[in-house]
Amino acid sequence: MRFHVAALPHTQTTKHYSPCAYTQKVRKFCDMMMSLGHEVFLYASEENEAACTELITVVTKEDQKEWFGEKTLADGFDWFSWNPQDRHWLIANARTIAEISKRKQPRDFLCAIGGGGQQLLDQAFPDLQTVEYGVGYSGVFSKHRVFESYAWMHAVHGARTTVQKIMSERGQFYDAVIPNYFEVEDFPFAAEKDDYFLFIGRLIEAKGFQIAVDTCKRLGAKLIVAGAGRPPEFGEYVGVVDVQRRGELMSRARGVFVPSLYLEPFGGVHAEAMLCGTPVITTDWGAFSETVQQGVQGYRCRTLREFCDAAESVDKLDYQAIREYAISKFSTEVVAKQYDYYFQRLHTLWGDGFYTV
Incomplete structure (x- = not known):
């Protein structure tokens, strides 16, 4: 299988940024998929420690300095904006879309972890399956989502369901729960x-x-x-x-x-x-x-x-x-197998999907 993985615009995909859980999820997700023999195209920053078939730099350190100033890990990440209309998202997304367009093939997966900040990627590629593969946030947008816990999956679904509609709302068979993963x-x-x-x-x-x-x-x-x-x-x-x-x-x-x-x-x-x-x-x-x-x-x-x-x-x-x-x-060794099974299941959607036997 082939994965186009969009990283985040405010960090580098290295262990140095361990305080940013989502940056580390990107890095380790790439490692896991590569270890299983899949192809991974990573759209990220200049410094990178994630295994990948190809690193495509869509955000430079100069970009980050211009957008965010001289922020350090000691400043935390509460200053970072997830508003998709902010400059860092608009530029990073535009570059990522241009680069994915050069590389995509039928039945590829597009993997996002930035919530609404990366929704433009999904809109740009209706021919690909977009997957939010580590949902620990509320601004979900894609058709296919992997939540970090059942508690959070139910919380997100519940926030979108009124009491009057509980029996009329339906679960999503292709939602899944896979825990966070660690080396x-x-x-x-x-x-x-x-x-x-x-x-x-x-x-x-x-x-x-x-x-x-x-x-x-x-x-x-x-x-x-x-x-x-x-x-x-x-x-x-x-x-x-x-x-x-x-x-x-x-x-x-x-x-x-x-x-x-x-x-x-x-x-x-x-x-x-x-x-x-x-x-x-x-x-x-x-x-x-x-x-x-x-x-x-x-x-x-x-x-x-x-x-x-x-x-x-x-x-x-x-x-x-x-x-x-x-x-x-x-452990990444255990969780990698869960992701592999999940994406194999999604792959059936190009055929009979639920009715595949």
């Missing part, structure tokens, strides 16, 4: 933990870092905080960390807090922590209800008392079993 070698395992808890992620209210602060304050426990944004007054702040440092911090922590206050589509940090064999402490909604078995890989909580109890109980969990579970669910 196991980036997440070291430590059988012994150090005496600290970790919060790593964007330091915004919605990510719930205050819960980690309040819990560790109440217990008199050490908290290390990493990520872009204004650090809390409590805890040891270590800034934005690279891939190696992230693995070190996660693997040695007693537990990692991922207490998102919103309906988390996936929450990659908790899967990364589990890949290190480290228990997670989360809220009790969104993807966590599917990925964290209570008292096995960690704890899902609803009150400060429960968060405190969880923090005091993580040492009892089986670290090796947590890691093995995470590898079986979220």
Whole structure:
């Protein structure tokens, strides 16, 4: 199969941009499809670490400097606009459309991950199958969509359905759920933990870092905080960390807090922590209800008392079993096969589709 993969206009497809989950999904998706023997045409920036048949540069570093100024990872990505009428999207999309036009063949897939920002690509190629292959956002547009969790798939469908129309609205047979995916070698395992808890992620209210602060304050426990944004007054702040440092911090922590206050589509940090064999402490909604078995890989909580109890109980969990579970669910080796099966199913739509036997 052949894939035209459109990257994002504000980053480079390298591990350096690990704080941008969607950039990493692009990079690893290309790696997975190439490992399965497919052709991948990547429309991206100048610096690239993704495996691909051909890298087509549609955004230069000079473009990014002109569009976004001197932004660094320490600034996070909340400044980035997903408005499809903004200059960076219009230019990147126009260039991508021109380059895909030179290379497309019948029955190719067009893979988008920018939500409404990349809808123009779908409109430009009605002869291709456009797939949003990592939906953790609400602005879906394509006919074929892969969601990061069942919780998020149902949330997106529910947002478009009124109570009066529940029985008249129909599910989409070619929607699918495939979890986020990770390279196991980036997440070291430590059988012994150090005496600290970790919060790593964007330091915004919605990510719930205050819960980690309040819990560790109440217990008199050490908290290390990493990520872009204004650090809390409590805890040891270590800034934005690279891939190696992230693995070190996660693997040695007693537990990692991922207490998102919103309906988390996936929450990659908790899967990364589990890949290190480290228990997670989360809220009790969104993807966590599917990925964290209570008292096995960690704890899902609803009150400060429960968060405190969880923090005091993580040492009892089986670290090796947590890691093995995470590898079986979220490793690129496992997830690649799920994507391959999904695209093989879509390929039948050029024939009998649902009725293929």
